Amino acid sequence: MFKEALRELKDLPLDSFASSLFVDRESQLLRMEQYLEYYEGQIVGIAGERGIGKTTLLNLFNPEGFEKIFINVIDRESKLGILADILYGIMEYAKIKRMKRAEEKAQKALSFLIKESVSVGFSYVVSYTREKEREKRYSNAIELLKDAVSEVAKRERVVVILDELDKEKKEDILLVVDSIKYAFEHNTASLFIALPEVFYREFVSSSYQGSTSHNLENVFSEMLLVPKFSDENLRRILEKRFPLKYIDEEALSLALLYADGNPRRLIRVVKEAGLLALDRGKIGKRDVSAVVRKYLIPYIQHAFSEKERQVLRVLEEGERGKITAKIAKSLRKSRSLIYKYLDKFHEKGLVDYRDGEVVLRKRCLLFKEFL
Numbered sequence: 001m002f003k004e005a006l007r008e009l010k011d012l013p014l015d016s017f018a019s020s021l022f023v024d025r026e027s028q029l030l031r032m033e034q035y036l037e038y039y040e041g042q043i044v045g046i047a048g049e050r051g052i053g054k055t056t057l058l059n060l061f062n063p064e065g066f067e068k069i070f071i072n073v074i075d076r077e078s079k080l081g082i083l084a085d086i087l088y089g090i091m092e093y094a095k096i097k098r099m100k101r102a103e104e105k106a107q108k109a110l111s112f113l114i115k116e117s118v119s120v121g122f123s124y125v126v127s128y129t130r131e132k133e134r135e136k137r138y139s140n141a142i143e144l145l146k147d148a149v150s151e152v153a154k155r156e157r158v159v160v161i162l163d164e165l166d167k168e169k170k171e172d173i174l175l176v177v178d179s180i181k182y183a184f185e186h187n188t189a190s191l192f193i194a195l196p197e198v199f200y201r202e203f204v205s206s207s208y209q210g211s212t213s214h215n216l217e218n219v220f221s222e223m224l225l226v227p228k229f230s231d232e233n234l235r236r237i238l239e240k241r242f243p244l245k246y247i248d249e250e251a252l253s254l255a256l257l258y259a260d261g262n263p264r265r266l267i268r269v270v271k272e273a274g275l276l277a278l279d280r281g282k283i284g285k286r287d288v289s290a291v292v293r294k295y296l297i298p299y300i301q302h303a304f305s306e307k308e309r310q311v312l313r314v315l316e317e318g319e320r321g322k323i324t325a326k327i328a329k330s331l332r333k334s335r336s337l338i339y340k341y342l343d344k345f346h347e348k349g350l351v352d353y354r355d356g357e358v359v360l361r362k363r364c365l366l367f368k369e370f371l
């Protein structure tokens with residue numbers, strides 16, 4: 001039965017057929033509905049680290065009175081590929097809904113992107129014309145995208161979802177979103193886009209600081225951060241997919257420490273540890289340890305110098321001055337040097353300072369286990 005349970009343990013985004021596995025996140029869904037209602041025709045970012053549950057949220061987002069066009073961006077290689085995926089998604093939707101004009105517009109736009117150019121002459125001239133021509137075609141396609149979207153929006157209230165862009169580099173994403181923005185801002189169709197977590201941080205700081213180089217607040221009306229899960233909720237997520245009698249408490253604690261609020265990390269580490277425990281039929285701490293070690297050791301070796309590791313080993317929680325003095329004494333170093341190390345750990349997100357106390361964050365506790 002253990003083997004059966006392990007086979008069934010899967011890391012896949014949830015959809016409405018598996019909504020019984022859905023945990024927490026009601027408030028995020030509500031917030032998304034509000035954004036849709038109050039920022040109609042604009043662009044909303046859904047930001048968060050990989051595996052935190054963005055696709056799941058977008059799948060289960062079914063706002064009343066709105067049609068949803070869900071687009072998985074598959075060809076992420078270029079601006080052109082992404083636009084083509086969007087056009088293809090809208091064309092397919094229009095076809096199903098029998099919106100002839102919208103379908104035609106999208107199709108025409110696609111043909112602009114796909115048509116091969118034939119040029120003659122010296123190669124640099126060729127590549128120059130090609131570049132210019134490509135840009136021209138791109139803007140033609142954007143214009144037609146705008147028409148297609150407005151055809152759809154005439155008939156119904158609609159939200160377009162772009163998923164899978166969260167795997168791309170920030171600059172590339174911005175380039176694309178900035179160019180398709182135009183097609184949406186003149187329509188009543190809204191656009192929700194899954195994004196890497198850094199967009200949230202930059203959105204917040206650029207809104208506060210006013211104009212910055214990126215100006216994210218010119219592109220996105222709102223940005224929702226998909227937060228980490230609490231350990232309690234991660235337990236519930238696992239429990240719904242895998243009987244907890246097959247993993248002992250210490251092993252689960254370590255897995256939760258490693259997961260650091262991320263369900264994908266939890267599911268994957270439990271599954272892999274399960275493979276080490278096939279004969280025993282129950283996952284123990286050493287199984288989880290072995291898996292965590294495999295992923296963590298290379299990272300730790302890369303991220304910290306030998307000196308930093310020395311300090312980390314003896315680092316503990318408590319009043320900042322006292323901790324510093326204690327470490328300085330045991331490593332026979334000066335206090336000011338230890339202060340510098342603490343600040344460095346603080347910058348790297350390993351420790352917090354609270355009312356003069358040093359508090360070790362989860363990542364730090366985890367590293368200390370494997371130093």
Ligand SMILES: Nc1ncnc2c1ncn2[C@@H]1O[C@H](COP(=O)(O)OP(=O)(O)O)[C@@H](O)[C@H]1O
Binds near residue numbers: 013267
């Ligand atoms: N609210 C939730 N309740 C239960 N499981 C979830 C929830 N959100 C995400 N998961 C699980 O976490 C994993 C990652 O989710 P996914 O939506 O693919 O994340 P992302 O798109 O951010 O990479 C999947 O296994 C998914 O089933």
Ligand SMILES: [Mg+2]
Binds near residue numbers: 013054055163194
């Ligand atoms: Mg996803």
